[in-house]
Amino acid sequence: MKVTIAGVSKFFGQVRALHDVNLEIADGELFFLLGPSGCGKTTLLRCIGGFESVSSGQIMLNGEDVASRPANERNTAMVFQGYALWPHMTVAENVAFGLEMRKVPKDERERRVREALQRVQIEHLRQRKPNELSGGQQQRVALARTLVVEPGCLLLDEPLANLDAKLRRDMRREIRRLCKDSGLTGIYVTHDRQEALSMADRVAVLKDGVVEQVATPQDLYRRPASAFIANFIGETNFVSGTIKERSATGVLVETPCGLIRSSLSPEWAREGQDVLLSLRPEALSIGEGGDNTLSAVLRESTYLGEIANHVAEVAGGVELSFCELNPVSGGRAGEQVTLSVRASDVVVLPPSAER
Ligand code: ATP
Numbered sequence: 001m002k003v004t005i006a007g008v009s010k011f012f013g014q015v016r017a018l019h020d021v022n023l024e025i026a027d028g029e030l031f032f033l034l035g036p037s038g039c040g041k042t043t044l045l046r047c048i049g050g051f052e053s054v055s056s057g058q059i060m061l062n063g064e065d066v067a068s069r070p071a072n073e074r075n076t077a078m079v080f081q082g083y084a085l086w087p088h089m090t091v092a093e094n095v096a097f098g099l100e101m102r103k104v105p106k107d108e109r110e111r112r113v114r115e116a117l118q119r120v121q122i123e124h125l126r127q128r129k130p131n132e133l134s135g136g137q138q139q140r141v142a143l144a145r146t147l148v149v150e151p152g153c154l155l156l157d158e159p160l161a162n163l164d165a166k167l168r169r170d171m172r173r174e175i176r177r178l179c180k181d182s183g184l185t186g187i188y189v190t191h192d193r194q195e196a197l198s199m200a201d202r203v204a205v206l207k208d209g210v211v212e213q214v215a216t217p218q219d220l221y222r223r224p225a226s227a228f229i230a231n232f233i234g235e236t237n238f239v240s241g242t243i244k245e246r247s248a249t250g251v252l253v254e255t256p257c258g259l260i261r262s263s264l265s266p267e268w269a270r271e272g273q274d275v276l277l278s279l280r281p282e283a284l285s286i287g288e289g290g291d292n293t294l295s296a297v298l299r300e301s302t303y304l305g306e307i308a309n310h311v312a313e314v315a316g317g318v319e320l321s322f323c324e325l326n327p328v329s330g331g332r333a334g335e336q337v338t339l340s341v342r343a344s345d346v347v348v349l350p351p352s353a354e355r
Contacts, residue, residue, distance in 0.1 A: 005023040007054045008020070008022075010043055029201045030185075031204070032207070033206060077153055087143055091133070122144065156188040160175075175199065193233050248261035250343055277346055291344075296336075297334065297336055
């Protein structure tokens with residue numbers, strides 16, 4: 001199912017939860033809504049599912065405006081964070097419930113329940129009640145209950161929030177597999193960046209009800225559009241500066257730690273303009289050879305075996321965090337080193353108070 005969100009805004013009284021949101025989600029895509037608490041992601045999901053009306057704009061499912069359609073007529077199915085299972089029903093009854101509502105004949109109902117339970121690997125638990133299940137098993141029942149109605153689009157609201165870290169990682173893979181195997185369109189809300197990076201085809205990052213960027217996980221990480229996103233999506237170092245030269249091959253930026261070259265020059269970048277540079281810790285390495293080299297003194301080093309985390313001071317008193325794979329030794333504070341970074345790893349961002 002293709003999902004189109006066109007100019008959607010949502011107010012709760014004076015509170016603006018969504019502002020002019022425009023998104024095109026392709027058939028079969030696993031699409032993430034990512035952002036900090038209160039950014040509006042759950043509200044958007046609920047608007048798509050029909051649990052909330054929009055204040056303005058349109059939501060289209062396969063090209064049809066669904067404003068007048070209630071949740072149960074939208075061909076979408078929602079997995080809620082708390083699972084919302086019926087406590088007095090068995091697993092099989094919980095999963096069958098939606099089919100009964102739709103008046104599916106008994107034989108077909110039983111077949112589809114069995115298949116849905118098999119798909120999430122809990123057929124052996126069919127006679128249990130929800131309070132006799134672990135968190136992960138309840139999660140699977142909630143998934144089976146939505147898959148059984150064969151929706152065109154699965155809406156997932158922080159579905160793994162109640163699980164422990166190990167189970168969460170396993171379920172990430174499984175939910176992605178379930179969506180991809182069945183060609184289901186999935187819209188998945190989370191504030192967990194790793195969940196989004198590891199599972200999504202594409203991610204929309206929201207902030208204060210506004211979509212800040214829509215991109216693949218790789219582009220979001222390597223080519224963030226703002227300081228907010230660079231910071232939200234991973235560790236980074238910000239260095240402020242002014243563009244000294246702009247050419248076809250990139251920009252040269254004057255910073256307190258010297259001239260830094262970037263091969264990524266955004267369209268808006270002009271000579272003389274103030275910018276913020278984002279340098280990921282793993283983009284910096286000890287040694288010559290990058291397009292940029294910086295003399296540095298190690299101020300702090302934490303040896304962790306396969307990796308060491310360092311803080312180095314470069315010219316202008318600027319401190320940069322970086323990591324070293326296969327470090328040769330531990331406590332090296334005070335050591336003089338040369339740091340290098342490739343021009344293609346220096347992201348040029350508009351200046352921002354958010355650092
Ligand atoms: P979280 O990760 O904490 O669930 P979220 O990004 O999903 O956050 P929403 O729940 O969509 O955010 O809320 C967006 C904004 O709308 C918040 O400011 C919230 O307080 C407000 N809001 C949400 N639902 C209502 C409501 N029913 N009445 C009034 N305000 C609401």
